[in-house]
Amino acid sequence: MRELRGRVHRVGDDVDTDVIIPGRYLALTRPEDLARHVLEDLDPELARRIRPGDVLVAGKNFGCGSSREHAPVALKAAGVGCVIAGSFARIFYRNAINVGLPILECPEAARELEAGAAVSVDLTRGAIRDEGSGREYRAAVFPPFVLEIIRAGGLVPYVRRRLGGDGEAVS
Amino acid sequence: MARPQTIAEKILAAHAGLEFVEPGQLVLVRVDFLLANDITAPPAIEAFRKMGARRVFDRSRLALVPDHFAPARDVAAAELLRVTRDFAREHDVEHYFEVGEMGIEHVVLPESGLALPGEVILGADSHTCTYGALGAFACGVGSTDLAAAMALGETWLKVPPTVRFEFTGRLRPWVSAKDLILHTIGRIGVDGARYQAMEFAGPLIEAMDMAGRMTMANMAVEAGAKTGLVNPDATTLEYVAPRARRPFSPARSDPDARYEAVHRWDVSDLEPQVSLPHSPENVVPVTEVDPVPIDQVFIGTCTNGRLEDLRVAARLLKGRRVARGLRCLVIPGSQAVYLQALREGIIEAFIEAGCIVSTSTCGPCIGGHMGVLAEGERAVSTNNRNFYGRMGARGAFNYLASPAVAAATAVLGRVAHPAELGVPVEEVA
Numbered sequence: 001m002r003e004l005r006g007r008v009h010r011v012g013d014d015v016d017t018d019v020i021i022p023g024r025y026l027a028l029t030r031p032e033d034l035a036r037h038v039l040e041d042l043d044p045e046l047a048r049r050i051r052p053g054d055v056l057v058a059g060k061n062f063g064c065g066s067s068r069e070h071a072p073v074a075l076k077a078a079g080v081g082c083v084i085a086g087s088f089a090r091i092f093y094r095n096a097i098n099v100g101l102p103i104l105e106c107p108e109a110a111r112e113l114e115a116g117a118a119v120s121v122d123l124t125r126g127a128i129r130d131e132g133s134g135r136e137y138r139a140a141v142f143p144p145f146v147l148e149i150i151r152a153g154g155l156v157p158y159v160r161r162r163l164g165g166d167g168e169a170v171s
Numbered sequence: 172m173a174r175p176q177t178i179a180e181k182i183l184a185a186h187a188g189l190e191f192v193e194p195g196q197l198v199l200v201r202v203d204f205l206l207a208n209d210i211t212a213p214p215a216i217e218a219f220r221k222m223g224a225r226r227v228f229d230r231s232r233l234a235l236v237p238d239h240f241a242p243a244r245d246v247a248a249a250e251l252l253r254v255t256r257d258f259a260r261e262h263d264v265e266h267y268f269e270v271g272e273m274g275i276e277h278v279v280l281p282e283s284g285l286a287l288p289g290e291v292i293l294g295a296d297s298h299t300c301t302y303g304a305l306g307a308f309a310c311g312v313g314s315t316d317l318a319a320a321m322a323l324g325e326t327w328l329k330v331p332p333t334v335r336f337e338f339t340g341r342l343r344p345w346v347s348a349k350d351l352i353l354h355t356i357g358r359i360g361v362d363g364a365r366y367q368a369m370e371f372a373g374p375l376i377e378a379m380d381m382a383g384r385m386t387m388a389n390m391a392v393e394a395g396a397k398t399g400l401v402n403p404d405a406t407t408l409e410y411v412a413p414r415a416r417r418p419f420s421p422a423r424s425d426p427d428a429r430y431e432a433v434h435r436w437d438v439s440d441l442e443p444q445v446s447l448p449h450s451p452e453n454v455v456p457v458t459e460v461d462p463v464p465i466d467q468v469f470i471g472t473c474t475n476g477r478l479e480d481l482r483v484a485a486r487l488l489k490g491r492r493v494a495r496g497l498r499c500l501v502i503p504g505s506q507a508v509y510l511q512a513l514r515e516g517i518i519e520a521f522i523e524a525g526c527i528v529s530t531s532t533c534g535p536c537i538g539g540h541m542g543v544l545a546e547g548e549r550a551v552s553t554n555n556r557n558f559y560g561r562m563g564a565r566g567a568f569n570y571l572a573s574p575a576v577a578a579a580t581a582v583l584g585r586v587a588h589p590a591e592l593g594v595p596v597e598e599v600a
Binding site for chain 1: 197210211213214218221222223224239240245247248250251294295296297299310311312313314315316318319322323327361362365366392393395397450537538539543556558559560561563565
C-alpha cells in the first residue's frame with residue numbers, strides 16, 4: 001500500500017459527525033460539495049487550508065454521534081489523506097474503511113504530532129513518521145479481513161466480487 | 172457444554188451459527204432486519220447498485236423510513252425522497268413508510284412489530300440501538316455497510332464486551348428513564364462505553380415500561396456504545412406479542428455471564444437531569460442549571476416522541492400557557508402516537524397551552540427543518556445530542572432533558588424542575 005505524506009491539522013477530543021458535516025448540509029450528494037463545509041463549525045477556514053494528502057490528527061473518540069457516511073466522505077473529498085486519532089467512534093471507524101478513508105489509531109502520535117508538522121504514513125505497517133523530529137510511531141495494524149476490504153478497494157468492490165457478477169449472493 | 176453468556180453474546184452466537192462467542196471475536200452474522208432513512212438510504216442505494224446487486228436479499232426484511240427531511244423540506248430533500256421511494260417501488264420493498272404512514276423510524280419500527288427480541292438489526296442510523304430495549308442486538312452502521320447487508324443478508328461484527336448497569340432504589344417524583352440515561356452518560360462520558368454493549372438491568376428497569384426502556388437504549392450510542400440492551404421479560408412480551416410480524420426467539424443473559432464491569436447504582440437521590448451545551452456528558456441536576464431565558468422547547472424525537480412522553484408533557488402543560496417569548500414545538504413520533512394523543516385530548520392540551528403540534532419528523536433534532544435555531548438561541552429539547560450546530564446555527568445552545576423538564580421549561584421560560592408547577596405528585600405515573 002502506498003505511503004502517504006502531508007501536513008498535520010489538529011482537532012480535539014470527541015469531534016462528532018455533526019461537527020464534521022452539519023445536518024443542514026445532508027441534502028448535498030456530491031462529495032466535493034460536502035467537502036466545502038467539512039469541520040466548518042469547528043474552524044471555518046480549515047477546509048481551505050487542507051492540501052491533498054494532509055493528515056488530520058485528533059484526540060479521543062473521533063467521529064462520535066451520527067452514523068452519517070457523509071462525514072468520512074467529506075473528509076476524503078476535502079483532501080484528507082489519513083486521520084490519526086487517539087481513538088475512533090465505532091460507526092465512523094467502519095464507515096471510513098468502507099469509503100476508503102485511511103485511519104490509524106495511535107494515542108501517542110495523536111498526543112505529540114504538532115500542527116503543521118510534515119508526516120509520512122505507511123498504512124500496511126501502521127507506521128507514522130514525524131519528518132521534522134524523525135520520531136516514528138506505531139499504530140495498531142488492521143485485522144486481516146479489514147485489509148482484505150481495503151485491498152479490494154473498499155466495501156463496494158468487495159461485495160461486487162462476492163456477488164459473483166450476477167447480482168445474486170453466492171456463499 | 173453450554174457456557175454462560177450475556178444476551179448480546181447469545182444473539183451474535185446464534186446468528187453466526189456458533190455455540191458461543193467471545194468479546195473481541197469477529198463474526199459473520201445473518202441479519203434479521205435492516206433499515207435506512209431518507210438521508211442514509213440514497214447513498215446505500217448508490218452503493219448497492221455499484222456493488223452490482225440486483226435484488227435485496229429479502230424484500231420483507233428491509234424498512235425504508237423517510238423521516239429526516241420528510242415531508243420534503245426543499246427541492247434537494249424532495250430528490251432524496253424520490254430516490255428512496257423509487258427504489259422501494261422497484262424492489263417491492265415491503266416496509267416502505269410513505270408520508271401518511273410514516274413516523275420517526277425508531278418509533279415506527281417497534282410499534283409496527285418489525286424489531287423483535289433475539290434479532291440482529293442493522294440500521295443506517297446511529298439510534299438503531301433503540302431496539303435493544305426489545306432485547307435485539309441492534310446497531311447503527313453507515314450506508315455502505317447497510318448496502319452490503321441489503322445484498323448479502325449478513326454483516327461482520329466484532330463481539331463487544333458487555334457492561335451491566337443495575338439501577339436500584341426508588342425514583343423521586345418526575346424522574347424518568349431519560350434522567351437515568353443522562354445520568355449514566357454524565358458518569359461514564361461520551362466514550363465511556365465505546366465499542367461496548369450496555370446492558371440495562373435491576374429493579375428500576377424491570378419496573379420500567381417499554382417507552383422508557385427505548386429512551387434508555389436509544390442513547391447508548393451517546394456513550395459510544397455499539398448497542399444498549401434490556402433482557403426481554405413479561406413487559407417486553409406483552410408489548411411485542413400482539414405486534415410481531417415474524418416469529419422470534421428471545422435470549423436472556425445467563426445469571427453467571429461474564430461482564431466487563433457491573434455498575435450498581437442506587438438512584439433514589441437523583442433529581443431530573445439536564446445535559447448542558449455542547450455535549451451529552453455535561454450532565455447536571457435540573458436545579459443547578461442557570462435560569463437563563465429559553466427561546467425554544469422541543470418535545471419529540473426517537474428518544475422521547477412516544478405516547479408516554481407526550482402524556483407526561485401534557486399533564487404539565489394542560490391548563491397552563493407557554494411562557495411569552497418562548498416557542499414550544501411538539502412532534503409526535505408516529506401517526507399512531509399522534510392519533511392516540513388526539514383521542515386522549517393531549518393534542519388539544521398542547522394547542523390550548525400555545526404549543527404547535529407537527530407531523531412526525533426528525534426535523535429540528537438534526538437542524539433540518541420545522542424549528543431550526545438561530546445564532547445564540549437556547550433550546551431545551553428531549554432529543555439525544557446537543558453538539559455544536561446540531562439543531563441549527565453553530566452558536567445555538569441545546570440543553571437535553573426529559574419531557575417533564577421540557578414541559579416545565581416551556582411554562583416557566585427557563586430550565587425548570589417539573590415540581591415547580593405544583594402538579595400533585597400522586598398524579599405521576
